Amino acid sequence: MQRDSIYALPQGQVVDFAFNEAVADVFPDMIRRSVPGYETIIALLGVIARRYAQPHSRIYDLGCSLGASTLSMAAQVRVEDLSFVCVDNSAAMTRRCEQILQRHLPSGQFQVECADIQAIALNNASVVVLNFTLQFLKPDERLAMLRHIYEGLLPGGVLILSEKLQFADAAEQALLTDIHLEFKRANGYSELEISQKRSALDHVLIPDTFAQHVERLEAAGFTQVVNWFQGLNFASLLAVKA
Ligand SMILES: Nc1ncnc2c1ncn2[C@@H]1O[C@H](C[S@+](CC[C@H]([NH3+])C(=O)[O-])CC(=O)[O-])[C@@H](O)[C@H]1O
Numbered sequence: 001m002q003r004d005s006i007y008a009l010p011q012g013q014v015v016d017f018a019f020n021e022a023v024a025d026v027f028p029d030m031i032r033r034s035v036p037g038y039e040t041i042i043a044l045l046g047v048i049a050r051r052y053a054q055p056h057s058r059i060y061d062l063g064c065s066l067g068a069s070t071l072s073m074a075a076q077v078r079v080e081d082l083s084f085v086c087v088d089n090s091a092a093m094t095r096r097c098e099q100i101l102q103r104h105l106p107s108g109q110f111q112v113e114c115a116d117i118q119a120i121a122l123n124n125a126s127v128v129v130l131n132f133t134l135q136f137l138k139p140d141e142r143l144a145m146l147r148h149i150y151e152g153l154l155p156g157g158v159l160i161l162s163e164k165l166q167f168a169d170a171a172e173q174a175l176l177t178d179i180h181l182e183f184k185r186a187n188g189y190s191e192l193e194i195s196q197k198r199s200a201l202d203h204v205l206i207p208d209t210f211a212q213h214v215e216r217l218e219a220a221g222f223t224q225v226v227n228w229f230q231g232l233n234f235a236s237l238l239a240v241k242a
């Protein structure tokens with residue numbers, strides 16, 4: 001695995017974060033060292049998908065990056081005639097994702113599309129995964145995305161939504177942000193790397209509060225909304241369509 005050193009040297013003018021070739025090359029290392037609980041979430045996603053996957057249906061992995069969620073689900077889920085649809089709008093990601101999935105899954109079982117997740121057809125879905133992706137959409141486009149997912153889900157289907165969280169309480173926000181910085185330092189990121197990446201993500205990754213997520217999921221139609229994981233300021237919810 002290539003080590004992430006994208007923000008190691010001073011950049012003068014830090015440009016907006018983008019999922020380009022350089023990021024795609026180091027992505028597994030970057031996300032593991034930046035998101036507390038990422039590996040646990042990936043492993044448990046598969047277990048959750050196993051419970052909700054229906055025969056003759058689809059699993060959508062939206063903002064799939066290199067396909068980690070799909071690989072975990074494919075290893076767990078055991079139902080007849082299930083296919084995976086993996087979507088990402090970064091060609092650097094989808095090219096690598098296609099190669100990785102080819103090595104692990106039969107070719108008839110998956111497709112990888114380079115597209116905006118807001119523009120795809122979505123239907124016959126028993127499981128939809130948004131693993132740290134909704135946070136990159138414009139805030140005023142997020143409810144429409146959830147409604148689109150809800151419409152494409154089968155009854156009894158599930159959305160698994162993982163996000164970086166923001167907190168309404170200033171002390172809680174300060175505490176968890178601070179511990180997250182300590183987590184990055186503990187994983188070998190320097191002060192320069194941490195601060196340059198923070199500038200790059202400003203205006204690009206816009207977190208919501210837990211209450212905003214629950215309210216929006218309910219507004220989209222989901223009935224059961226459960227917070228099944230939290231590691232510092234990163235959380236994952238599952239939302240079921242009745
Ligand atoms: N509008 C969009 N349309 C399509 N893709 C998008 C869009 N916006 C962002 N992306 C894509 O969403 C992914 C977010 S990373 C997901 C990790 C993965 N789920 C994992 O479980 O390893 C999370 C992170 O880096 O924090 C990137 O690959 C973007 O190109």
Ligand SMILES: O=C(O)C(=O)Cc1ccccc1
Nearest residue numbers: 030031034035164197201205
């Ligand atoms: O690094 C951060 O602070 C994050 O919020 C997570 C992240 C991980 C990988 C790419 C972009 C953001």
